[in-house]
Amino acid sequence: MNDFWSWWVICLIVFNWSLVTFLLIVATRVKIPTRKDGTTGHVWAHGTVREGVRKLPLWWVLISIGSLIFAIVYFYQYPGFGNTKGSLRWTSDQQVRDAVAANAKRQSNLYKDVLEQPIAKLATRPDVLQGAGMLYAENCAGCHGVNGRGNTFIGAPDLADEIWLYGSGDNIKLSIENGRKGVMPSFGHLKTTQLHDVAMYVYTLNGRKVPDIQAVERGEQLFQVSCAACHGQQGQGNQALGAANLTDDDWLYSGSVSGIFNTLRSGRQGVMPAWKERLSESELRLILVWIEALPELNKAENAKEG
Amino acid sequence: MSNYKYIEAIEKNLGLFGMLLGIALTLGGLAEIVPLFYQAHTVKAAEGVKPYAPLELAGRDIYVSEGCYGCHSQQIRRLRAEVQRYGPFSRAGESVYDRPFQWGSKRTGPDLSRIGGKYSDAWHRQHLLYPRSLVPDSNMPAYKWLDTTAIDPLDIQARMKVLRILGDPYSDAEIDGALDVLQNKTELDALIAYLQGLGHAYPFKVETLKGGSHE
Known part of the structure; x- marks a missing residue:
């Protein structure tokens, strides 16, 4: 606030405080003229109700005096009297910083373990899992699902299985920190029949059968020309590129012939956002703990549901 | 004491009593609200x-x-739980170009002040069209018509011109270029672009107030 508004506020406070104090002193001392019967002469309901005189109750007077004193103490300690900062130098910024720091201190032992102990060990500790689950729910479940089974609508991989698009171990942490960007190009320039042939071939890669063997053979030839550079000659994928293994039963997007066809025609550019700006090292590790624990947690969940 | 006549005058005259009551109530507003009207004009855009x-x-x-705004706020309050979940608390300088501001206080869904970059564009697309395909428990409505409603580039360009009159520093080049940028865009594209831009002005930094986990 500039000086004008600061003085504006100060004057209003002083005026208001003085007025209330003045009224408290004067109005409580005013002698109210009474009649012989002890009433004031104020009447209601045609004289059946007459107003008497009572002193203000002591508690009321004390609370009023207390409030006036409180105002002085408050404005001395806290900001609010114009631009004054108050003797405590209190700010809402500092209050939240202190609260965060106090919490960090309270949790420091836990976070020390999180940073030092191996992920597999942490994944067996209920106190660690509690925090890990919250972080996962807030940051990861939107795409990968509460139980980590992924989502084929947006190509979010299953985190509870053994299959890792970009490799396991440290690569998982790298994926979280820096994000990933899928680069499956569109093959929309191929003829529809060609796309269909490739889709048929890819469909059979994990051992599934289709009646049209010739389409599969035509598809294989096209696959070796257009797809093998990333997905490998046998369709086994390439973790360095994030090219999916096409020979397993795990499908990022739909694994049906039409689903594969759509992927080929439009391409897929699945995006994993980068989290290193949002999450600290220990928070990242907590999420790794949750991912590690997911298979066991899901097993327990399934057992509970019978 | 003769002072009684003043008190009697107030007590027995409803009009006078009402006026004095009005003045007493106004004092608080004059001190607490009026300075903020002028304060609001002095807030500068945050870096x-x-x-x-x-x-x-x-x-x-x-x-x-x-x-x-009926379900989503854009205001991270200065509370530990909020800064730990959503990130650094909101500053006035972050919403200088919002007319009106979208702070809100109703959170049926989460706060969106720093949602930008948290999810991919594809996620937002899927989520706005079919919310429950991504979050099974969500009670967010589907906004399917956004995908089939086109943006009118001239309309948006006109809005930019008006905002410039109101003080938003758009350059001529930005206003002229708007038509090209908005060509063949749907409302869904626009809404996703807006959501992905939220909170970027004050980027997340692990060391700022993330707390609970300082290394």
């Missing part, structure tokens, strides 16, 4: 906060017209 790009501007207006 990195720029007027909305054309597509984001179109998206912001869709955000308002669809009533997203």
Whole structure:
């Protein structure tokens, strides 16, 4: 606030405080003229109700005096009297910083373990899992699902299985920190029949059968020309590129012939956002703990549901 | 004491009593509210906060017209739980280009002040069209018509011109370029662009207030 508004506020406070104090002193001392019967002469309901005189109750007077004193103490300690900062130098910024720091201190032992102990060990500790689950729910479940089974609508991989698009171990942490960007190009320039042939071939890669063997053979030839550079000659994928293994039963997007066809025609550019700006090292590790624990947690969940 | 006549005058005259009561109640407002009217005009854009790009501007207006504020706030309060979940608390300088601001206080859904970059564009697309395909428990409505409703580039360009009159520092080049940027865009594209831009002006930094986990 500039000086004008600061003085504006100060004057209003002083005026208001003085007025209330003045009224408290004067109005409580005013002698109210009474009649012989002890009433004031104020009447209601045609004289059946007459107003008497009572002193203000002591508690009321004390609370009023207390409030006036409180105002002085408050404005001395806290900001609010114009631009004054108050003797405590209190700010809402500092209050939240202190609260965060106090919490960090309270949790420091836990976070020390999180940073030092191996992920597999942490994944067996209920106190660690509690925090890990919250972080996962807030940051990861939107795409990968509460139980980590992924989502084929947006190509979010299953985190509870053994299959890792970009490799396991440290690569998982790298994926979280820096994000990933899928680069499956569109093959929309191929003829529809060609796309269909490739889709048929890819469909059979994990051992599934289709009646049209010739389409599969035509598809294989096209696959070796257009797809093998990333997905490998046998369709086994390439973790360095994030090219999916096409020979397993795990499908990022739909694994049906039409689903594969759509992927080929439009391409897929699945995006994993980068989290290193949002999450600290220990928070990242907590999420790794949750991912590690997911298979066991899901097993327990399934057992509970019978 | 003769002072009684003043008190009697107030007590027995409803009009006078009402006027004095009005003055007493106004004092608080004069001290607490009026300075803020003028204070609001002195708030400068926080570092990195720029007027909305054309597509984001179109998206912001869709955000308002669809009533997203009815369920989503854009204000991270100065409380530990909030800064730990959503990130650094909101500053006044971050919403200088919002007319009106979208702070809100109703959170049926989560706060969106720093949602930008948290999910991919594809996620937002899927989520706005089919919310429950991603979050099974979500009670967010589906906004399917956004995908089939086109943006009118001339309309958005006109809004930018008006905002410039109101003080938003758009350059001629930005206003002229708006038509190209908005060509063949749907309301869905615009809303996603707006959401993805939210909170970027004050980027997340692990060391700022993330807390609970300082290394």
